[in-house]
Amino acid sequence: MVQDPTKYTFRLKDSIIGAQMLFVAFGALVLVPILTGLDPNVALFTAGAGTLLFQIVTKGKVPVFLASSFAFIAPIIYGVKTWGIPGTLCGLAAAGGIYILLSILISIKGVRILENLLPPIVTGPVIMVIGLILAPVAVHMAMGKTGDGSAVLVPEKVAMAVSMISLITTVIVSLFGKGIFKLIPILCGIIVGYIISIPLGLVDFSPVLKASWFTIPNFTFPEWNLQAILFIAPVAIAPAIEHFGDILAISSVTGKDYLKDPGVHKTLLGDGLATSLASFVGGPPNTTYSEVTGAVALIKIFNPAIMTWAAICAILLSFVGKLGAFLQTIPVPVMGGILILLFGAIMVVGINTLVKAQTDLMEARNLAIVAIIVIFGVGGMAFSAGEFTLKGIGLAGIVGVFLNLILPGKRE
Numbered sequence: 001m002v003q004d005p006t007k008y009t010f011r012l013k014d015s016i017i018g019a020q021m022l023f024v025a026f027g028a029l030v031l032v033p034i035l036t037g038l039d040p041n042v043a044l045f046t047a048g049a050g051t052l053l054f055q056i057v058t059k060g061k062v063p064v065f066l067a068s069s070f071a072f073i074a075p076i077i078y079g080v081k082t083w084g085i086p087g088t089l090c091g092l093a094a095a096g097g098i099y100i101l102l103s104i105l106i107s108i109k110g111v112r113i114l115e116n117l118l119p120p121i122v123t124g125p126v127i128m129v130i131g132l133i134l135a136p137v138a139v140h141m142a143m144g145k146t147g148d149g150s151a152v153l154v155p156e157k158v159a160m161a162v163s164m165i166s167l168i169t170t171v172i173v174s175l176f177g178k179g180i181f182k183l184i185p186i187l188c189g190i191i192v193g194y195i196i197s198i199p200l201g202l203v204d205f206s207p208v209l210k211a212s213w214f215t216i217p218n219f220t221f222p223e224w225n226l227q228a229i230l231f232i233a234p235v236a237i238a239p240a241i242e243h244f245g246d247i248l249a250i251s252s253v254t255g256k257d258y259l260k261d262p263g264v265h266k267t268l269l270g271d272g273l274a275t276s277l278a279s280f281v282g283g284p285p286n287t288t289y290s291e292v293t294g295a296v297a298l299i300k301i302f303n304p305a306i307m308t309w310a311a312i313c314a315i316l317l318s319f320v321g322k323l324g325a326f327l328q329t330i331p332v333p334v335m336g337g338i339l340i341l342l343f344g345a346i347m348v349v350g351i352n353t354l355v356k357a358q359t360d361l362m363e364a365r366n367l368a369i370v371a372i373i374v375i376f377g378v379g380g381m382a383f384s385a386g387e388f389t390l391k392g393i394g395l396a397g398i399v400g401v402f403l404n405l406i407l408p409g410k411r412e
Contacts, residue, residue: 006254008060010305017301018309022317024180024295025067025310027187030327031342032068032284035147035335036076037085039282041217041317041324043068046283048314050274051307054286057270058262063296063304064250065311066274069287070346071239074133075232075393076284077147082227085282089222091232093279098236099243099272107265114244120357122400123241124350125370129377129396130238131347138343141336142167153332158200163337166193170341179298184291186338193334202331208322215321220282230390234397236275239287241353243271246288253297365409373400 022029025047033043047067054066072092079088105113140149144159154162170189173181181188197203247267251258258267267288275285292310296302317323359366375381377396384390390398 006061006063006256006302006304008304010308014301014303014306015309015313017299018306018311019313020180020299021065021292021295021306021310022313023187024184025065025289025292027184027190028070028289028291029067029314031186031335031338032070032073032076034327034330035073035339036284037080038076038284039218039220039324040327041215041319041321042219042281042283043278044314044323045217045318046274046278046281047286048311048318050278050283050286051311051314053274053277054267054270055304055308055311057273058266060304060308061256061262062247062250062258062267063254063302063307064246064288065292065307066271066286067289067314068284069239069275070342071127071130071242071287072232072235072285074130075235077134077137078392079228079232081148083225085220086223087225087228088232089220089279089282090225091228091230092285093222093276094229094233095236095285096272096274096276096279098233099240099268099275102236102240103265103269103272106268107263111244111259111264114240117401117405118237118241119404120353121359121366121369122373122397122404123238124353124357124359125373126350126377126393126397126400127238127353128347128350129374129393130235131343131345131350132374132378133393134339134343134346138336138339141332142340143336144333146332154202158202159333159336162193162197162200162202162331163333163340165196166190166334166337167340169193170338180295182294182298186342189338190330190334193337194330197331197334202333203329205329207325207328211321211325213322214319215324217318217324218282222279231392231394234394237397237401239285240268243268243288246290246293249290250288250293250296253293254302256302363409365407368407369400369403372403373397 029047030040033040050066137147140147142163143156144154145152166189169192170185173188174185247258247264278286373396377393382391
């Protein structure tokens with residue numbers, strides 16, 4: 001009798017394959033905490049713990065890996081600057097709550113409710129806003145400045161050379177890379193940029209030498225902050241739709257319909273609980289990683305237990321103090337070069353969402369919804385009433401859902 005290749009089978013011999021899956025996710029996983037001021041070791045821990053929690057909720061049926069979500073970079077950067085890390089974590093935990101509410105709605109009303117509340121005409125421009133709002137941060141860092149442009153960290157000419165080499169390397173690997181390299185263009189760009197930065201004197205290894213080998217990750221706990229909740233929670237609209245696409249993708253790769261078994265309501269619940277868990281200990285929100293799905297397609301091993309091994313490796317690495325210290329030594333221009341492509345790619349994903357849905361943007365209803373979402377989000381529109389303030393991506397997302405529900409005319 002031939003064993004089902006998609007059945008959960010935990011074996012020691014799969015540990016190396018699991019470590020390889022973590023390697024594929026590693027560059028993106030640690031990028032989010034490095035950019036936002038969170039602890040990379042905590043991000044590793046919460047990626048592993050979140051993936052294990054997801055597997056418990058979905059009964060180990062879906063071979064996906066959960067780690068740091070790019071969709072939340074902009075609100076985390078703003079939140080840390082405005083309310084500090086504990087307040088921001090409160091908003092991120094609430095974003096996980098949005099996932100959970102959506103999963104309950106889907107279990108009651110079916111997946112159609114998600115399509116009605118969050119059609120492409122809403123999610124497309126919201127995703128675009130997430131990318132566009134971050135553009136100045138990427139450019140400032142690529143030019144050797146802090147993310148807000150207030151201070152120069154590296155001379156501009158040196159910074160531009162390093163950032164453009166990192167950017168070009170990432171693009172070239174994404175276009176021409178074969179096998180495993182095709183899946184890790186970001187990591188390749190960071191490595192090349194880092195190596196070039198060493199002889200230029202941009203890397204200080206002293207924090208790595210001082211750090212201990214074994215350390216407890218710097219866990220941070222949330223503090224109640226209503227402003228952060230109102231600003232950040234609506235951002236969950238975009239990754240919720242991305243989650244739906246990722247589950248379709250892994251279903252296509254393995255030949256199993258995960259929308260039916262265990263059901264998208266279960267996978268979304270697992271994602272939401274993993275995000276809230278991460279936020280309760282100081283990690284970035286989690287999301288399903290499409291690059292890991294790409295790796296599954298490449299090696300054609302569909303056993304979900306591989307992701308258990310990837311999660312175990314992530315948790316073990318989170319206690320290596322020197323790793324976290326080493327990641328903090330990556331020069332700002334290297335990250336800036338990568339971010340130009342990354343944030344631009346987020347915007348393009350938003351545009352592609354509208355294109356794939358064949359949305360007529362000149363139709364009056366669609367034009368109004370997209371225009372208002374993008375300009376409110378990028379322009380910094382804010383609504384205030386006393387201490388209550390709603391602005392940025394959160395405002396754009398809520399207004400988009402509202403307009404789609406009330407405006408008359410043809411619906412996409």
